[in-house]
Amino acid sequence: MVVDNRHADLVFRALSDSTRRDILRRTMLGEHSVTALANHYPMSFAAIQKHVAVLERARLVAKRREGREHLVRANIETVRVAQALLDRFEETWKGRIERFGEVLAEMKQGANQ
């Protein structure tokens, strides 16, 4: 999935709020109506609707209509983008630890000689 910088901004802004992260977690496990989601939080239906809209703009969730209800589910592809960023950070540390181990082994060798 190709993600441009503007989209990345939307993704990270959407993920910067704990309620939205929680909504995302629920919708990753299955489809929920906005009404059902709203029941989980001490805030108004309208507030939850707004949170869902932010997640939707970031393409972290998708909405579909069924009768009078809007059903929300997570877009797993986009969730992976955040994971991809951490993957890059992981590479930095893997490199450091690899060098760390080598220098340590070298010191040990030096001490034994």
Add this chain to the structure above:
Amino acid sequence: MTVTSIHKDTEALTMTVIAEFDSPIGPVWQMWENPRLLEKWWGPPTYPATVVDHDLSPGGSVTYFMTGPEGDQPRGWWRVTSVDAPNLLEFEDGFADDQGNPNPALPTMTIRVTLTETDGHTRMTMESTFQSTEAMEEIIAMGAEEGIKEAVGQIDALLAA
């Protein structure tokens, strides 16, 4: 392979790396405490680090710069928040301006290192915590510039030395 596990938590914004070394705790702590050793592994081969100030006492700071292939020298700093040699080191890690002063416009992260020795082997756990997803994005985007490649070349050079 010394890295034994890496756990990334996108929601808590943390990454935990656990590594095991066939070495007692003393030399492992030295890798952090001795600036000449620290600079051998902190920067990637394409951006080797030079440590300028190095004071691992609580409230102390470490400043460093890295030298890129085109002579560019990004600078960074640590502020030590907690230390208990040789078992614990916790510090804030941030970017600095050209004079080496902390750049308040850029985000920082917290790194907590714990060491434990068992039967002559040392386990090192490093937990990195970002302040927010925006901070994480920014820090990683800046770090990517330093390149994460050719680690092998530097290791070979160290071995040959």
